[in-house]
Amino acid sequence: MIEALTGPFAEFSFMRRALVGCLALSLSAPPIGVFLMLRRMSLMGDAMSHAILPGAAIGYLLAGLSLFAMSLGGFAAGLAVALAAGLVARSTVLREDASLAAFYLLSLALGVAIISIKGSAIDLLHVLFGTVLALDDTAILLLVSIATVSLAALAIIYRPLVLECFDPQFLRSVSNLSSPTHLAFLVLVVLNLVAGFQALGTLMAVGIMLLPAIAARFWAEDVAGMFVTSVLIALIASITGLLASYYTSVPTGPAIILVCGALYVVSMLAGAKGGLVFGLVPRRHLEA
Template identity: 75%
Template structure:
């Protein structure tokens, strides 16, 4: 049993690289997801994840499978969509969620079209679903750099970010940090989606950000607890997904996200804070 868990990472360097990349993403993306959930912006994260595709596709058309070009294009596209959706919501009668839905659909279609113009179906699959087992040194360095910058930045803006989640109007009334905090948070979302895109692809990257965060709400009552549970579940899901992929010869990115999904469904059933089974248990007299 222990040999089945350890030997793939001892014997094969590509498994060790995949493990390092997934662990780095698991440390930084789920905390971002927790704040997306608390701010009721989960669908925004999903839309921004798909918005990376046209930028990555343009980078691919200009420079082929270049890490720098595709990452820069993805970052620019994701940030542009986030800012454009907010601007449309503030300038028109359209709500921000509807605006994001429109940008998301257009971005996804445009990205697939652009990749298809020059690339093959294999190239399109790599962009959409990632190549976690083919991570090289530059990709790992990029992921590690984004993880480090994200964690340091989160530590700096943690207090105003938490306050904005629960009472944004109060933060605006007592501080000028509201808009800079919101903008910094959007940049962190896009950066972490870019990091996830390197390993899991544009369609899967948002999964490791949001699924552990949603599951954490069934286990913890405060922000710090939710972050800890989300990170732990993402780390375990990444390890499980890599091992399932290795032993059963299935795609690695979807295996990691499905492992996150299994933890989410288990949390929904047995989570101590609002899980289905706990809700069915008889309560004491006059207990709320």
């Protein structure tokens, strides 16, 4: 049993690289997902994951499958879409969710079209679904660096970010940190989606960010508890998904996200903080 769990990582270097990359993602992306969920911006994460596609596609068009070019292009495009959606929402009658939806659809179509101009169906699949088993040392360094920067930045802006989630009006009344905090958070969202894009592709990157965070809500009520729980769920899903992909024919990225989804379903059913089964258990008088 132990050999089945550790053997693939001990024997193959590509499995070890994939494990390190997924662990880095699991440490930084789920806490970002927790704040997206608390701010009722979960669907924004999905929209932003597609917003990076045109930039990554332009990087691919100019430099091929260059890690630096595609990452820089994806980051620039994601940040530009986030700022543009906010500007449109503040300047027109459209709400920010509708503006993001429009940009998301245009970005997805534009990115696919750009890649199709130069590349093949294999290149398109690489961008959309990632190649976690093909991570090289440069990609690993990028993922670890983004995880380090994200965790450090979250520690710095943690208090105003929590305040903005639960009482944004109070934060605006006592401090000028609301707008800088929101901008810094958007940068962290885009950074982590760029990191996830390198391993899981644009269509799967948001899964490792949001599914563990949503599942964690059924096990913890405070923000710190959701942080820890979401990271643990992501770590379990990453390791399990890698092993499932190794022993079966399921692609690695979808396998990891499917495990995240399975853990979400388990949490929704059996979670101690509002799970369906827990809600059916009779409570004592005055216990709420």
